[in-house]
Amino acid sequence: QVQLKESGGGLVQAGGSLRLSCAASTGTFEYYRMAWFRQAPGKEREFVSAISWDGTKTEYVDSVKGRFTISKDNAKNTAYLQMNSLNSEDTAVYYCAIGMTYGTFPHAPSAYKYWGQGTRVTVSS
DSSP states (O other): OOOEEEEOOEEEETTOOEEEEEEEOOTTGGGOEEEEEEEOTTSOOEEEEEEOTTSSOEEEOGGGTTTEEEEEEGGGTEEEEEEOSOOGGGOEEEEEEEEOOOSSOOOSGGGEEEEOOOEEEEEEO
């Protein structure tokens, strides 16, 4: 059973930055593609970004392109989401997930098998 634990959320002013971390308890982390999702109050969980198992391919939702960067450190069993130029629309609970599919990155939460408990990000204007 793979366990994921997010950290790094908090309260930040608009225009600020945060780096989220996702630590995985698995010896095969290097073989997994990782994704970040977020869920704002009253809204559905949405895809934010994903990265391939070796870090060579990434994908972002349009609203975060140029502001967020996903990365993966296989030696540390940890994935990251660097978030810059935050605005109020980024306020949400952020979740990391492990996907078991191949090819294009799915955006549907149902395509991801393992999930963390989430970390809350609040951006004040």
